[in-house]
Amino acid sequence: MSCSRGQANPDRNTTLRLFADSGGYCQRPECANRLFVDTGTKNVHIAEMAHIIAASDDGPRASPQTSAAAKGSYDNLILLCANCHTSIDKAPDDFPEPMIKGWKRKHVEKIASLFGAVTYATRAAARKAIEPALSENSAVFDLLNPDSDYRDNPESDAARVWQRKMRAIILPNNRKILAVVDANSHHLNVNERKTLEAFRQHIDDLEAKHIGDSGDVASRFPKDMSDILTGL
Structure with a gap:
């Protein structure tokens, strides 16, 4: 889940928050991939922190006016499996910024619902x-x-x-x-x-x-x- 792009690189708290919000699953709605996979001899993670607005000024969904710090913030990152990360970056026109942010929002809501975080009478x-x-x-x-x-x-x-x-x-x-x-x-x-x-x-x-x-x-x-x- 690492990334090395200066201020566009998320800090540890952001990394942990992204994982917590994911519930251990890719945040693309139609993908059910678990982000930690048991291979039989190892437990490996396939999670990748994807920038919604590209970290570089010429990357997918680039926005040169956005600061490096904002690019590395929680709001500009989504946790995906390797396949989905590759897809959104290789075909950025098919995956605009509002769509990806919608994925993240719906996934967080879904996890909260599955966790049963409701108020009980007793x-x-x-x-x-x-x-x-x-x-x-x-x-x-x-x-x-x-x-x-x-x-x-x-x-x-x-x-x-x-x-x-x-x-x-x-x-x-x-x-x-x-x-x-x-x-x-x-x-x-x-x-x-x-x-x-x-x-x-x-x-x-x-x-x-x-x-x-x-x-x-x-x-x-x-x-x-x-x-x-x-x-x-």
Whole structure:
């Protein structure tokens, strides 16, 4: 997902925001390509950050009057699979700026809808909405706990499976959980609100580590998050 065009190059926060909005899928509406692919021996990403207005003054959908900083901003980027990125840049007249921005907007709306980020009347209903994602993440963690012996061998089969499931399951599930709890934050008590903010930082750290390749040590999953919205 890298790009090297000076100020037209998106920063890490923009990269993470694009990934979060994509939900792990190409943002072209008629394309269902996953952006992380399991080849059998590796988990590779085929995601490419595409400039809507070209980074260069003679590229597809060029706009010389647009600043380099604006070209590298979130609003001017869309996350696509390699095939769709090639298509929009090789036939720019068929893919004008308003069309591509419409793709991105509709995809973000679709992901929000799929994540079920709606307001529920009760704590129990909100809890029920996040229960499957929490349970799935817990099952993956219990099976492939990164504190296991393979932590000192990042090239091991177990480590590769952990990385694949982190990107394909845990990170998207985290975003789903966060969206639902944010939409129902009025049900949270004071301690739960603190737990939610700790979970938000945990998500940011994980995405920076596993997508942004920052190499940072991620903060731990806040244990109280497992019980959020339960009880009174």
